[in-house]
Amino acid sequence: MGNRKKLAAGPFAVLTLIVSVVVCAQEGQVAFNESHARDLEPLAIHPRTSLTIVDQIRHNHFIKKPLDDSASSEIFDKYVNTLDPGHAYLLQPDLDALNKYRYRLDEALKHGDLKPAFAIYNTFQARLLNRLDALIAGLEDGVEKINFDADETLQIDRETAPWSENEAANDALWERRVKASILSMKLNERDLSDIQDVLLKRYRNRLKQARQTRSEDAFQLYINAFASTYDPHTQYLSPRSSENFNMSMSLSLQGIGAVLRTEDDYTSVVRLVTAGPADKAGELKPSDRIVSVGQGERGKLIDVVGWRLDDVVELIRGPKGTIVRLELVDNSGDEESSRVIRIKRDTVKLEEQAAQKKVFTLESELGDVRIGVLDIPTFYVDFNAVRRGEKNFRSTTRDVSRLIEELKVEGVDGLVVDLRSNGGGSLQEAQSLTGLFIRTGPTVQVRKARRPNARVYRDEDGRTAWDGPLAVLVNRLSASASEIFAGAIQDYQRGLVIGTQTFGKGTVQTLVPLNRGQLKITEAKFYRVSGDSTQHQGIVPDIAYPDVFGIDNIGESTLDDALTWDTIKPAVYRQTNNVQPYLERLRVNHERRVAQDPDFAYLRSLSNWRREKRAETHISLNQTTRVIEKEADDVWRLDLENALLIAKGENPITSLKDLAARQAQRESEKISDSDDDPDPLIMETGHILMDYINLSGVSSQTAQASN
Incomplete structure (x- = not known):
């Protein structure tokens, strides 16, 4: 099964690397530099496309909401924050001047009037271009005289930070931002001349990208600001984005197998493609940020901070069998802890999924x-x-049915269905797979927009493939169809659900073709047979494992304007009641067992450390303070890794570089999950299932007798 489901990583199953939104932060028109004079205007086709999108969403989206002054204000804020998510370019006086459009966007959208949208965009574009000019000029003067002794800090997440009151305040903000970048690279053992070159190339590339902004970019950003006020999965795909999406759906794209998006000048990883190259390599994980891309084993790393998303994607793509190297930082953007990984490009094959x-x-x-x-x-x-x-x-249900028969022949006593990092897929397959484990009854309910009754999907064949002890293993990246299956097993009390709270995506999207591009629109919601939605809340496991991803960092509940959790009338079904009487004893046994388990001790410590890091709101710009913090973090991580290595009978390491070298050697030797390198979460799930078998007296004979 490879390394993809080890302790801290795992993919979110989508089909391939796609461009979901081409977010290329650009700006506008205040304090305008004449050398940049190139206001964008709507293309002739844009008003008609806008009217079609607005009409489709207003009439066909799952929720119905008025397009009025209140909606206009929401769209205005969403648009401005999409353009400048870090509140780093626009000034408060710009917002005051643009505020005249706050309550005019509703009528503009109803009439296909895009002038307000492009006026806002051009104001932002001018601020961006002027700021980049200033940054380049400052860096050309050198970085040697920058003082890192002051007790300054920089706010990490500025989504809710106030806008700069004036240009002087904005200059001060950018001085701190540049200082943070320089300090992070200094602590990563880069010399000042190299740092200066990196930052100059970064901002010159950013300026070049900004000057190449097209009207289609501005239109897509604006219309998606409107669409995203309904929910985060309703989205306009421009012709280029639509092409990427279609390539991903057909599995024809050769690359690394990852879904990317732009976040505040960084290209970040949203999720990985199941069985794709990045998934198999096991080093790239959701929320990583890509700061540089290199071709081959020795190609120069090209800084891509501030690049357009589609251009970063083009750099990462390449012929099957070639190597791409990625320099990564975690989602704080702190470049002192960067790491470089290598991935061999390939295509995703059905057999591998x-x-x-x-x-x-x-x-x-x-x-x-x-x-x-x-x-x-x-x-x-x-x-x-x-x-x-x-x-x-080939299908999931057909393959699983065949594998169950093989497992029966091999004499298994219990069965674990591993859905970790399974991001979903076919609704029909989720329904039919559930039918392998229940004799008959409803499996899932689907309710469309503004329809009073849900459609109930049922299993009617009266047969099961497996009646014996069952556990379903999930994590935060188990989503959609995975949640349908796990929810049904839990509602029927058919088996144990074990792991961490799932993603919480309980919505259905439909693709609508347009004259230019496509519209992806949320038209329905899933509901469990109990009547509970899977939206937002996901599936809460019967027995919980440590949360290594962070439910506050990944999942539907972290997305703006996600649809809410709700309930509908339960379907008519009968619980098997196999599990509930034993849950408390199973939990006690589990807690006693993992209290002394080195793998779970590692997971708990890592989970707590990541939670503490995510809670940090500011980063110090004092070099002495940062050195002390970095040394403390390195000592903590070294102690953590050595505790696990020693517990497993391996030699300890003397530095984190030794750990990286050891991991690289293992990767090159293609060491995978095996009897001498077991997956600790699978093993503990097996122990829980064994406890259930011993407590309940149920065995696989039940399943065999039913067939």
């Missing part, structure tokens, strides 16, 4: 227990084979 099985044996006082594991990366079906009328087409 298919379900797989493995078996391991656990010892207990009552005898050995054999645990079967079904690793399901995504809910797939070979639509092309279905359209061709082939009888033996």
Whole structure:
């Protein structure tokens, strides 16, 4: 099953690397530099496209909301914050001047009037260009005289920070921002001349990108500011973005297999493609930020901070079999802790996304227990084979049914369905897979916009593939169809749900073709058979594992304007009640077991440390303070890693560089999950399932007798 489901990483299953929103921060028109005079204007097709999008969303979106002054104000704020999410370019006087449009956007959208949108954009564009000119001029004067002895700090997340009152205040903000970048690179052992070159190239590239802004960019940003006030998954895809999306859906794109977006000048990783190159390599993770890209083993790393997203994507893409190197920082943007990884480009094959099985044996006082594991990366079906009328087409349910029969022959006593980092897929497959574990009954409910009753999907065949002990393993990146399956198993009390709270995506999107591009619109919501939505809340496990991703950092609940959790009338179903009587005892046994487990101690410590780091709001610009902080972090991480290594009988390391070298050696030797390198979360899930078998007296004989 590879390394992709180890302690701290895992993919969110989508089809390939796509451009979801081309966010290229540009600016406007106050304190204007004549050398930049190039106001953008709408293309002739944009008003009609705008009217079509507005009409589609207002009439077909799951929620109905008025397009009035209140909506106009919300769109205005969303648009301005999309252009300048870090509140780093526009000034408060700019906002005061632009405020005349705050309550005019509703009528403008109703009539296809894009003049206010482009006026706001051009104001922002001018501020951006002038700021970049100033940054370049300052850096050309050198960085040697910058003082790092003052007790200054920089706010990390400025989404809610006030706008600069004037240019002097904005100059001071940017002085601190540049100082933070320089200090981070100094602590990463770069010399000042190299740092100066890196920053000059960064801002010159940023200026070049800004000057190449097109009307389509401004239009897409504006119309998506409107669309995102409905929910974060409703989105206009421009012709270029639409092309990328279609390539991703057909799996024809060769690259690393990651979904990217722009966040405050950085290209950040949203999720990984199941069984894609980045997923298999195991080093790239959601929320990482890409600061440089290099070609081949020795190609120069090109700084991409501030680049257009589509240009970063083009740099990362490449022919199958070639190497791309990425320099990464975590989501704080602190470049002192950067790391460089290598990924071999490839395409994603259906076979690599298919379900797989493995078996391991656990010892207990009552005898050995054999645990079967079904690793399901995504809910797939070979639509092309279905359209061709082939009888033996591949699908999740068909493959899992076959694997269960093989596991029965191998004599397993319990079954673990591993849905970690499975981001979903086919609704039909989620429904039919559930049917392998229940005899008959509803599996999921789907309610469309403004329809009073939900459609109830049912399993009617009266048969099961497995009636024996069952556990479902999930994490924060288990989403959509995974949540449908896990929710049904939990509602029926058919098995144990174990892991961390899932993503919480309970909505359905439809693609609407336009004259230019496509519109992705949320038209329905999923509901569990209990009547609970999976939206926002996700699936809360029966037994919880440490949260390594951070539910406050990843998931539907972290997205602006996500649809709310709600309930509808429950479907008519009957619980099997196999699990509930044993849950408390299972939890007690689990807690006692993992209290002394070195892998879980590692996970708990890492989870707590990451939570503390995410809670930090400011970063020090004092070099002495930062050196002390970095040394303390390095000592803590070294102690953490050595505690785990020693507990596993391995030699300790003397530095974090030794750890990186050891990990690189293992990767080159293609060491994967095996009996001598078990996945600790799978192993503990097996122990929980073994406890359930021993407590309940249920065995796989039940499943065999039912067939």
